[in-house]
Amino acid sequence: MTERAVEITVLSSLDEIDAQTWDACACPEAAEGGRAVDPFTTYRFLRALEDSGSVGPGTGWQPQYLVARIDDQVIAVAPLYAKSHSQGEYIFDHSWAHAYERAGGRYYPKLQIAVPHTPATGRRFLTRPGFEDTGFAALVQGAVQLTENNRLSSVNVTFCTGDEAARAEDLGLMVRKSQQYHWRNDGYATFDDFLSSLNSRKRKTLRKERRTAQDFGGTIHTFTGDAITRDHWDAFWQFYQDTGARKWGTPYLTRAFFDIAHETLRDDIALVLAERDGRWIAGALNFIGRDALFGRYWGCVEHHSCLHFELCYYRAIDIAIEMGLATVEAGAQGEHKLARGYLPTPTWSLHWMRDPGFARAVGEYLLAERRAVDEEIEVLTEYGPFRKTEIEEQE
Structure with missing residues (x-):
C-alpha cells in the first residue's frame, strides 16, 4: 500500500x-x-x-x-x-x-x-x-x-x-x-496527611508559616468558574503588573488577556485572592489540567509575612488534594519551593x-x-x- x-x-x-x-x-x-x-x-x-x-x-x-x-x-x-x-x-x-x-x-x-x-x-x-x-x-x-x-x-x-x-x-x-519544582500527591486526603509525610522540623515550619500567613488580618478566598468576577480581574491585573514590572520590566500579558480569560478560560482557572479591610491585596493565578494544577502568576499590593507561600504553594496543595490532582507545577525556578514539599x-x-x-x-x-x-x-x-x-x- x-x-x-x-x-x-x-x-x-x-x-x-x-x-x-x-x-x-x-x-x-x-x-x-x-x-x-x-x-x-x-x-x-x-x-x-x-x-x-x-x-x-x-x-x-x-x-x-x-x-x-x-x-x-x-x-x-x-x-x-x-x-x-x-x-x-x-x-x-x-x-x-x-x-x-x-x-x-x-x-x-x-x-x-x-x-x-x-x-x-x-x-x-x-x-x-x-x-x-x-x-x-x-x-x-x-x-x-x-x-x-x-x-x-x-x-x-x-x-x-x-x-x-x-x-x-x-x-x-x-x-x-x-x-523545576513540582508537588506530588501521594494519595493525600487532607493537607495534614501531606504534613505527616514530612520530617518533624519541616512539619513544624510549614504549620508556623501557615499560621503566620493566615494572621495577616483578612480572609483568603479561592474562586473558579462562574465565581470569578470582573472585579477579581481588575484586582489581579494590579498584582500582575507589579510582579511583571519587577521581574521582566514590562508584563508579558496584556490587560485584554484577562478580559478574554474571563469569557473563555474561567473553567480552567483557580484564582486565590487575599482580602483585607474590604480590599483585595494579593492573589495567585492557577490553571487546572486533568491531572495537574499549574501555578502561574502571583502579585500583591501589600506585603505580609508568608502570604506568598500560603497563596502560591499551600493553597495550591489544598486545591490539588480537593480536586484529586496528581501534581502541582509551581512554575520556573525557586529553590525555596523545596522546603515546602515541592521536589526537583x-x-x-x-x-x-x-x-x-x-x-x-x-x-x-x-x-x-x-x-x-x-x-x-x-x-x-x-x-x-x-x-x-x-x-x-x-x-
Missing part, C-alpha cells in the same frame, strides 16, 4: 483553523466534555494570547502555527512562533545567542515551538489519535525544513514531554534537560541548529549541563523535607 503524502502548512493566525479541528489534535481527551490534560495548548488559550495582543506584532512572538494534513484531514498541529528575542521562554539560551553573534552569525529570528510565557510541561507536537507517529515525524521535519528554507539559526521546543524528547532525539534534535523534577526541551559547527558546540554544552542537572536533582531531592526513616524521625 502506498503511503499517503503529508502536507505541511504554516498559519499566521488561528483565524485560519477552527477550534474543533485544533483541539482534535491538542486535547482529544476532552472531546466528551472533560478537562484537557494541558489547558495551555487548547485553542481557547492560544487564541486568548493572540486576540489579546500578548503574541503577534510588536511582541517578538509571531505566530507560525504548523499544520500537518493528509488529504483534507488535519492530523497534527504545533504552536510555532518566530522569535526576535528569548524572553518569555524560561529555558535560557541568551549565552548561545551571544556566542553565535560574536562568531559572526545571526541568532534572531529563530523558531520556537512553545506556549508563550508559560513554563509548564505538556505535549508540543499535537497529534490526532491514530496519527501519533506520522504526525509527530511530520511536524518535526516540517519545523526543521522551515528553519532551513528561511536560513534561520535554529528551531527550539520548550517544555515538551519526556516521551517527545526521546522520540525527537531519534529524529536528530538535541535534548536539553532542566528542572526534570523538564525537557529540544534544539536543532542549522549551522553544523554551532550545533556541535551546543551539543557538547548540553551533555555537560545534563550531568550537572542530574547531580543537582539528586542532591536537592536528598535535602527535601520528607521523612526518610522512623529512626531519623525520632532523632
